[in-house]
Amino acid sequence: MEKIIIVGAGFSGATVARLLAESGRDVTVLDKRETIGGNAYDYVDKNGILVQPYGPHIFHTNEKVVFDFLSKFTEWEKYEHRVLARIRRDKFVPVPFNLTSLFELFPSKAEGIKKILVDEIGYGKKVPILQLKKHENPEIRNFADFVYKNIFYIYTMKQWGFKPEQLGEEVMNRVPVYLSEEDRYFTDEYQYMPKKGFADMIANILRHPRIKLKLKTDVKKEISLCDGQIYYGGKPFDGLLIYTGCVDELFDYKYGVLPYRSLKFKFKTLPIKSFQPAAVVNYTTSHKYTRISEFSKFTCEPKDSTVIVKEYPVKFKKGKNIPYYPIPVQKNRAHYEKYEQEAKGYKKLYLLGRLANYKYINMDIAVKNAMKLYEEITGDDLAE
Ligand code: FAD
Ligand code: UDP
Numbered sequence: 001m002e003k004i005i006i007v008g009a010g011f012s013g014a015t016v017a018r019l020l021a022e023s024g025r026d027v028t029v030l031d032k033r034e035t036i037g038g039n040a041y042d043y044v045d046k047n048g049i050l051v052q053p054y055g056p057h058i059f060h061t062n063e064k065v066v067f068d069f070l071s072k073f074t075e076w077e078k079y080e081h082r083v084l085a086r087i088r089r090d091k092f093v094p095v096p097f098n099l100t101s102l103f104e105l106f107p108s109k110a111e112g113i114k115k116i117l118v119d120e121i122g123y124g125k126k127v128p129i130l131q132l133k134k135h136e137n138p139e140i141r142n143f144a145d146f147v148y149k150n151i152f153y154i155y156t157m158k159q160w161g162f163k164p165e166q167l168g169e170e171v172m173n174r175v176p177v178y179l180s181e182e183d184r185y186f187t188d189e190y191q192y193m194p195k196k197g198f199a200d201m202i203a204n205i206l207r208h209p210r211i212k213l214k215l216k217t218d219v220k221k222e223i224s225l226c227d228g229q230i231y232y233g234g235k236p237f238d239g240l241l242i243y244t245g246c247v248d249e250l251f252d253y254k255y256g257v258l259p260y261r262s263l264k265f266k267f268k269t270l271p272i273k274s275f276q277p278a279a280v281v282n283y284t285t286s287h288k289y290t291r292i293s294e295f296s297k298f299t300c301e302p303k304d305s306t307v308i309v310k311e312y313p314v315k316f317k318k319g320k321n322i323p324y325y326p327i328p329v330q331k332n333r334a335h336y337e338k339y340e341q342e343a344k345g346y347k348k349l350y351l352l353g354r355l356a357n358y359k360y361i362n363m364d365i366a367v368k369n370a371m372k373l374y375e376e377i378t379g380d381d382l383a384e
Contacts, residue, residue, distance in 0.1 A: 001025060003239030005232065007219045010038020011363050012244045012353030014205040015069070015370035021210035023378055029211060032218040036206060038244075039324065040198040040363060047269070047305045049296045050197050055263060055311060055324070056280060056293040059193060060186040061364035065382065067190040069367060073204035076192035077299050081185040084278040087150050087285055095282055096126075096185065097147050098178040113143050117179050126176040126187075130164060147177060155284045159313045160261060162329060170328050170360060185280075193299045198363075220249060228345050240377065241346075244353035246323055247339040253318075255338040258358065260316040260323030267309045275308050288312055326358040333358070350377070 004020060006013045009031040017027045035041045039054040058081045061067055085095040093101035103110040116139050121127060129152050132144035148164070152172070156164045164172050175185075184191075194201040206213055222233055223241070230237045243250055248258040266289075279297035283289060289310040296306045316323050326332070336358040343351050352373050354361050361369070371382055 003237070004028070004242070005030065005219075005223075005237070005239060006242045006244070007031075007223075008038060008244030008353060008355075009033075009036040009202070009206065009213065009215070010244060010353065011040060011202070011366040012356075012370045013038075013242070014202045015367045016242055016352060016374050017211050018205045018208060019371065019374040019382075020377070021208040023374075023380065024210070026210045027212070029206065029213045030217045030219050030222075031213075031215050034216055035199065036213070036215070037199040037202040039322075040202070042197040042199050044197070045269070045307065047303050047307075049300055049303060049305075049307050050298065051267075051295050051307055052198075052293075053265070053267075054322070055265065055309070056291075056295075056298075057198060057363065058186070058191075058298070059198075059363060060188040060191045061362075062188045062190070063364050063368055064190075065371065066364045066367045069371070070194075070201065074194035074196065074201035077195050078191070079193040079299055080191050081280070082183055082278055083185045083280045083282055083291075084276075085151055085282045085284040092277055092281065094183045095151060095284070096175050096178050096182075097151050098180060098182055100181050100183060102143075113139070116140060117143070121179055123179055124182075125179045127179065128169065128173045128176045130169070130172050132177055144177075151284045154286070155282060155290055158288065158290050160325075160327060161313075161315075162327070166329055168328075195299075219243075219245070223250075225251065225346060225349070228347070230346060230349060238348070240348050240350065242350045242352055242373070244351075244356050246355045247336070247343065247351055247358065250356075251339055251342055254342065255335065257318050258335060258339070259327045259332050261325040261327055262314050262316040262321040263324050264312040264314050264321075265309050266312065267307065269305055269307050271305050273302050273304065273306065275306050323355060326354065326360055328360050 004027040006017050006027055006029045009029050013029055017029045020027050040057045042050050042052045045051050083095050084092040086092050093104050099114055120137055129148055133148055135141055152164050224231045230241050275294050280291050280293045282291045289312045292308050292310050294306055294308050296303055343349055353366055
């Protein structure tokens with residue numbers, strides 16, 4: 001049977017590895033990190049708090065197939081994520097911006113604004129900010145401008161170095177304005193956290209006799225590509241290569257370094273039970289960091305100490321920091337497509353995941369795309 005190498009032990013690599021193994025194929029999963037789970041890796045610290053060193057990850061999906069697949073590898077704990085935006089030193093309002101946010105900020109005018117919004121758009125609607133800003137009613141546009149300035153503009157400039165308009169819908173529609181009192185960050189049908197964490201769940205996915213896992217292995221040192229032929233350890237490799245790392249790195253930056261956004265995390269353990277009024281507080285009008293996450297507020301019981309992390313978006317520097325986010329603007333997409341085209345010259349190379357597909361996807365879509373790739377490779381139909 002053909003050899004299969006999977007680069008990356010994150011959600012994408014682990015899912016496709018498991019499905020291939022269950023179908024009777026032997027696979028080798030390689031990752032340059034010491035840990036599994038990619039950016040979703042987590043661990044329990046000495047005080048019993050589940051900490052996510054690559055930033056706050058919350059599972060949510062509308063994809064039943066994804067939820068069912070992952071449920072085989074973890075027990076879940078119900079968790080509905082709520083976020084506050086700190087607009088002023090003493091003012092925290094729900095984000096996504098909702099009617100509660102409106103009433104907190106404009107107690108005397110809110111009733112009137114609500115009436116216009118509900119009459120013109122409809123109670124319960126979720127409206128992307130860029131759409132609201134173009135509404136024909138000037139009072140709605142006025143309201144939208146306030147929300148844009150106080151929730152989106154500064155945060156987005158910090159996070160991406162681009163204005164909301166430059167990023168467009170793929171990014172901005174993730175956090176619409178809610179014309180209701182809905183205060184959950186996500187409204188997906190399935191919202192849970194894996195009881196023992198993401199790393200434990202991914203370890204269970206990877207635990208299979210047909211999966212060989214090798215960590216601390218930088219594949220770039222082993223693999224090279226030339227004229228349609230994959231080489232592994234200097235020899236032609238005729239098996240399948242499923243790659244979930246950065247595609248520009250794979251092709252030796254032939255078309256230049258793709259732009260990514262990186263993050264600097266500053267962690268602190270504090271000898272107090274609670275630091276802030278929500279698991280995540282977004283700093284939407286001030287400070288260099290975008291948000292502070294407090295891990296003990298995610299799922300575990302309150303402890304005597306708490307762990308917080310501040311997220312500072314920074315430029316990505318090849319070899320120096322981690323490429324956390326592809327930057328989804330048109331010119332970068334066109335840049336990526338050169339690599340995508342190049343990859344098509346290698347019949348047995350499959351690009352998968354947030355980095356290799358250069359797509360701003362969540363964990364559930366990483367799993368879904370891995371399922372689709374499995375179907376493409378094997379011809380099997382997972383729905384059967
Ligand atoms: P990754 O997790 O990036 O895994 C890729 C793996 O490939 C890594 O382990 C890497 O070490 C390995 N690799 C790369 N190059 C090589 C090489 N040359 N050799 C060997 N190994 C290599 N999603 C949600 O659903 N909910 C959230 O709340 C959420 N929050 C997020 C917060 C932050 C700060 C970030 C950055 C992302 C968040 N995400 C969230 C997105 C989520 O992290 C991704 O969708 C998911 O982890 C993608 O999985 P992946 O396997 O494609 O990529
Ligand atoms: N966003 C914002 N203000 C907020 C929350 C989000 O401007 O208070 C914008 C910002 O551009 C951000 C995007 O919406 O990058 C998506 O937010 P999300 O919370 O989904 O980002 P992630 O958790 O993926 O970093």
